[in-house]
Amino acid sequence: MPASAIVLFAGDPHRCERALAARETEIRELDPTCERHPRFADEVDVAALDAELQSAPLFALGRHFVIRHVDAIRKPIPWAGALERPLPPATFVTLMGSELKAGNPLVKLCRSRGAATTFASPSPREAVQAAREIASERNLRLRPAAVEILARRTGGDLLLMTEEAAKLSAFAPDGDVDEETADRLVFSAAEPTAYPFYDRLGERDLPGSLAALAEVREDPGRLLVGAIRHLARLATLRLLVERRVPQAELAQLAALPPWLLRRLLSQAKSFRLEEAAAALDLGVRLDTQVKSGGIHASDALLKLAFSVARSLPRPSPG
Secondary structure, X not given: OOOOOEEEEEEOHHHHHHHHHHHHHHXXXXXXXXXXXXXXXXXXXXXXXHHHHHOOOOOOOOEEEEEEOHHHOOOHHHHHHHHHOOOOOOEEEEEEEOOOOOOOHHHHHHHHOOOEEEEOOOOHHHHHHHHHHHHHHOOOEEOHHHHHHHHHHOOOOHHHHHHHHHHHHHHOOOOXXXXXXXXXXXXOOOOOOOHHHHHHHHOOEHHHHHHHHHHOOOOHHHHHHHHHHXXXXXXXXXXXXXXXXXXXXXXXHHOOOXXXXXXXXXXXXXXXXXXXXXXXXXXXXXXXXXXXXXXXXXXXXXXXXXXXXXXXXXXXXX
């Protein structure tokens, strides 16, 4: 029998879908006639759903309610109340969503039952390995340059990688894909976002910051505000680390998903507390100068990147 009648999968869409497929297989092994009931949380009346969950099925032994977009629920407390009640036998609920805060009542409910899993999106390095794995599942043999193209042009989006790998499989029946083939067939379907820039800035990676910044099609003023917000998070986490706040308490204070908290903690530890405070102070001063007309926002972004990040260490001679 599945480990829990109610589970929550949140985070990376591709990894959530794979987890859902595995759970569906597990349920089907228990009851091949189990009905699947898809729902979208932002279209569901929670009182009606509660009544439906508590009613006994008429035509099947089991029911599997797959409720997507739970991150769109504005009032999660009634939902948690409905799902806390014991469900009829052979009734299963799978909640699906993107980023959810640790303090969300649905997260707390599922976590208390050991049935909440958050899947992080791959980092740039992990995206390359993920591209290899997805290609391998399609029996594709990608040359190293082709793997890089697949990972880069999909922006690390695993769903897009899967779609592009399927296309490569259709156009390369022998399974062998070189750089030229990948360059011709893999399209850049992912719109670059500001988050790689913020992450490279937090990692103090100057070349990476500048490269990510060059790809973003966003208003420089908004990018600067987002960078300041990111630095404020890192300075706060650095302060909490300095004060030796226990991990459990830190997660509660930060109110961030575990995968995002781990990522930001790693970045925060690349600063000393004084450096994090200085970086935040510089960002605020640059923002003030931009709003007073003293400097252009794009110049302020570059100044912030060059001041906060640093060049990667050069290899030693020989």
